[in-house]
Amino acid sequence: MTMRSFGLIRQCCNALVRVPLAREKSPVSLPISHLSRSLTTAAEALKITYDEKSEVATMHLCRKPVNGLSLEFITQISIALEKLENERSCRGVIISSGCDNVFCAGLDINEMLRPTPERLEIFWKTLQDMWLQLFTTRLMTVAAITGHCIAGGCLISSACDHRVMAPNFKIGLNEVKLGIVAPFWLVDSVKNLIGYRQTEWSLMKGHLFSSEDALRLGLVDKVVPQDQVVLQAEADMAEWLQVPDSARHLSKTLMRRDTVVRFRSGREADLKTFVNYIPKESIQKTLHSYVESLKSKK
Numbered sequence: 001m002t003m004r005s006f007g008l009i010r011q012c013c014n015a016l017v018r019v020p021l022a023r024e025k026s027p028v029s030l031p032i033s034h035l036s037r038s039l040t041t042a043a044e045a046l047k048i049t050y051d052e053k054s055e056v057a058t059m060h061l062c063r064k065p066v067n068g069l070s071l072e073f074i075t076q077i078s079i080a081l082e083k084l085e086n087e088r089s090c091r092g093v094i095i096s097s098g099c100d101n102v103f104c105a106g107l108d109i110n111e112m113l114r115p116t117p118e119r120l121e122i123f124w125k126t127l128q129d130m131w132l133q134l135f136t137t138r139l140m141t142v143a144a145i146t147g148h149c150i151a152g153g154c155l156i157s158s159a160c161d162h163r164v165m166a167p168n169f170k171i172g173l174n175e176v177k178l179g180i181v182a183p184f185w186l187v188d189s190v191k192n193l194i195g196y197r198q199t200e201w202s203l204m205k206g207h208l209f210s211s212e213d214a215l216r217l218g219l220v221d222k223v224v225p226q227d228q229v230v231l232q233a234e235a236d237m238a239e240w241l242q243v244p245d246s247a248r249h250l251s252k253t254l255m256r257r258d259t260v261v262r263f264r265s266g267r268e269a270d271l272k273t274f275v276n277y278i279p280k281e282s283i284q285k286t287l288h289s290y291v292e293s294l295k296s297k298k
C-alpha cells in the first residue's frame with residue numbers, strides 16, 4: 001500500500017493563527033482559547049494520511065481525551081477537508097478516531113462556558129462551515145465510529161455518506177441534557193437518516209441510541225467488532241468508489257438540497273440564537289452542572 005501523509009495539510013494544521021475558510025467568509029484572527037483543554041497539542045490532534053492506490057484519505061481525529069470539538073480543532077478539520085477536496089486524485093475520506101472508546105464526544109463544552117462574544121461567534125460560524133463542507137463534499141465520506149459518538153460527534157457522522165460503528169457504544173443528540181438545543185441543520189441531517197418521529201423523540205429526551213438500535217434505525221449502516229471497524233470502512237469505501245464519482249455526488253446533492261437550502265437561509269438567525277442564548281446565566285448554570293457531573297462520575 002502506498003501511503004503518504006499530506007505535507008500541506010499537516011503544515012496548515014500546525015499553524016493555526018489565521019483562519020480562513022474558503023467558503024462564505026473571509027479570514028479572521030482567532031482569539032487563542034484559554035479555556036479549551038486537551039491532552040494533545042494542535043499538531044497531534046489531526047492526522048491525515050493518503051493512500052494513492054485506493055485514492056482514499058484517512059482523517060484521524062486524535063484530540064485526547066475525547067475529541068472534543070474546540071474552535072482550533074474544527075478549524076483544523078475544516079482546512080484539511082478543503083485541502084482534500086482540492087486534491088484532484090483524492091476520491092474519498094474515512095474519518096476515524098484515535099481516542100479510546102470515543103469517536104467524538106461532541107463540542108468541547110469549555111467553548112460554551114463563560115465565552116467571549118467574539119470567540120463564541122467565530123466558533124459557531126466555523127462549526128457551521130465545517131458541517132456544510134462535510135455535508136456537501138464531492139468526496140465519498142465514511143465515518144469509522146470506534147466509540148461513543150455524541151451530539152457534535154453525531155454532527156460529523158450524520159454528515160458523512162456511510163457509517164460503520166463498533167458495538168456497545170452510544171450515538172445521538174443529547175443536547176437537552178446540557179440545557180441546550182441542537183441546531184435545525186444538525187436535526188435535519190439526523191432526521192434524513194432515521195425519520196421524523198425517532199428524531200423528535202430522541203431529541204426531546206436527549207436519548208442516546210445503542211449501536212445496535214442505531215443500526216436498526218439507520219443512524220449507522222453497519223455494526224462490526226471494534227477492531228474491524230476501520231477495515232470494514234475501507235472495504236465499504238472501495239465498494240462505494242465503484243460508483244462513478246460525479247453521478248454519486250450529484251445524487252447526494254439532489255437528496256441533500258432541501259437541507260442545504262434551509263441551512264443557507266437560516267444560518268444567520270441560527271448564529272444569532274447561539275450567541276444570544278449560550279451566555280445566559282441559566283444556560284451557564286446548567287452547562288456548569290453538566291461538566292461537574294462528568295467529573296464527579298469518576
Ligand SMILES: CCCCCCCCCCC/C=C/C(=O)SCCNC(=O)CCNC(=O)[C@H](O)C(C)(C)COP(=O)(O)OP(=O)(O)OC[C@H]1O[C@@H](n2cnc3c(N)ncnc32)[C@H](O)[C@@H]1OP(=O)(O)O
Nearest residue numbers: 065068105106107108109150151152180181182274277294
Ligand atoms: C432556543 C434554542 C437555542 C439553542 C442554542 C444553543 C445551540 C447549541 C447546540 C450545540 C450542539 C452540540 C452540542 C454538543 O456537542 S455539547 C457536548 C455533548 N457531549 C456530551 O454530552 C458528552 C459528554 N461526555 C461523556 O459522556 C463521556 O465523556 C464519554 C461517554 C464521551 C466518554 O466517557 P469516559 O468515561 O471515557 O471519559 P470521561 O467522561 O472521563 O471524559 C474524559 C475527560 O473529558 C472530559 N469531557 C468529556 N466530554 C467532553 C466534552 N464534550 N467537552 C469537554 N470535555 C469533555 C471529561 O470531563 C473528562 O475530563 P477530566 O479528565 O478533566 O475529568
